[in-house]
Amino acid sequence: MAVEVQMRSLQTWIEQEAKHGHTLVVAKIPAPVLQERMCVVFNCQDMDDMIGRYEQPELALLVDVKQGCMAHGYGVATLSVLGKDKLRNTTLGRFQGKKVQCLAHTSHANPWLQAIFNSENIENFVQLFQTAERRWASIHPTRPTLCDSVVQVHKDYAPAIEEARLQRFRKSRPVNNYFHFTEHGKTLEAKLTQMTLQNGKYVKTELEWTKAGRRCLRHLVTFDLYSLLWAGFLEQIRLKKNLWRQII
Numbered sequence: 701m702a703v704e705v706q707m708r709s710l711q712t713w714i715e716q717e718a719k720h721g722h723t724l725v726v727a728k729i730p731a732p733v734l735q736e737r738m739c740v741v742f743n744c745q746d747m748d749d750m751i752g753r754y755e756q757p758e759l760a761l762l763v764d765v766k767q768g769c770m771a772h773g774y775g776v777a778t779l780s781v782l783g784k785d786k787l788r789n790t791t792l793g794r795f796q797g798k799k800v801q802c803l804a805h806t807s808h809a810n811p812w813l814q815a816i817f818n819s820e821n822i823e824n825f826v827q828l829f830q831t832a833e834r835r836w837a838s839i840h841p842t843r844p845t846l847c848d849s850v851v852q853v854h855k856d857y858a859p860a861i862e863e864a865r866l867q868r869f870r871k872s873r874p875v876n877n878y879f880h881f882t883e884h885g886k887t888l889e890a891k892l893t894q895m896t897l898q899n900g901k902y903v904k905t906e907l908e909w910t911k912a913g914r915r916c917l918r919h920l921v922t923f924d925l926y927s928l929l930w931a932g933f934l935e936q937i938r939l940k941k942n943l944w945r946q947i948i
Contacts, residue, residue: 736818737818737819737821737823737824738774738816738817738818738824739815739816739817739818739823739824739827739828740815740816741813741814741815741827741828741831742813742814742815742816743811743812743813743814743835747811747812747813748812748835748839750781750810750812751781751812751835751836751839751840752839752840754781757844757849758849758850758851759781759782759846759849759850759851759852760781760782760784760807760850760851760852760853760854760875761779761780761781761782761832761850761852761853761854761869761872762778762779762780762781762782762809762853762854762855763777763778763779763825763828763853763854763855763861764777764778764780764809764855765777765778765817765820765856765858765861767817767819767820770816772818773818773819774816774817774818775816775817775820776814776815776816776817777814777815777816777817777820777824777825777828778809778811778813778814779811779812779813779814779815779828779829779832780809780810780811780812781809781810781812782807782808782809782810782852782854783807783808783809783810784807787803787804788803788804788806789801789802789803790802790803790804790806792804793915812832812835813828813831813832813835815827815828815831820858820860820861821860822860822863822864822867824860825860825861825863825864826864826867826868828864829864829865829867829868829869830868832846833845833846833847833868836849846869847868847869847870847871848871850869850871850872851871851872851873852872852873852874852875853865853869853872853873853874853875854875854876854877855874855875855876855877856876856877857876862874910937913933913936914933917929917930917933
């Protein structure tokens with residue numbers, strides 16, 4: 701019932717936009733509503749024109765979802781193409797109350813497709829990616845497919861996005877953003893169960909080591925090096941956890 705109400709609201713919105721001279725293109729294939737699953741993908745001509753001007757052989761995509769920003773808990777997903785920028789002064793953090801900066805490559809997001817989701821499930825993300833593949837093939841019929849062109853998918857840690865990436869962009873590398881990386885750090889810290897008495901207070905034995913490791917890993921120069929050291933970092937946490945279990 702909620703899906704039907706939302707669809708009626710969407711249709712009214714589209715008609716109002718058309719009256720104001722705004723062109724909103726809604727993807728109709730596959731069907732946007734399937735058994736209480738709702739995924740309505742849309743964009744405008746300017747967004748497609750931006751893709752038409754894109755000449756680089758490789759693409760980095762960004763997926764961002766604001767779930768719960770609409771009625772009934774629905775949300776809006778945005779699929780953007782990241783434009784790589786030149787080296788800029790970038791703030792790495794603070795030390796003794798002062799900003800610490802260095803030159804780093806930055807990127808900016810160019811929105812391409814948006815979709816209204818009833819939930820962040822695998823099927824909705826797959827539909828969003830499939831729509832992007834069809835639009836890419838229509839805009840660039842002589843170029844390699846989008847699946848062959850996407851080298852990175854920037855996202856958060858949502859399992860549904862990762863599963864959809866594996867299904868549609870198998871050659872790409874997942875790049876999880878730093879904000880959610882720091883949030884994910886709380887999960888890692890929760891795995892540290894051994895406590896040590898310091899200055900009259902019990903603290904987690906490897907907590908500072910874990911925090912320092914995450915801070916160092918953030919500034920690695922290549923994704924390959926990061927992937928290798930991140931796997932080793934997780935393995936060290938596992939080994940330390942097992943070691944303390946044996947000692948106890």
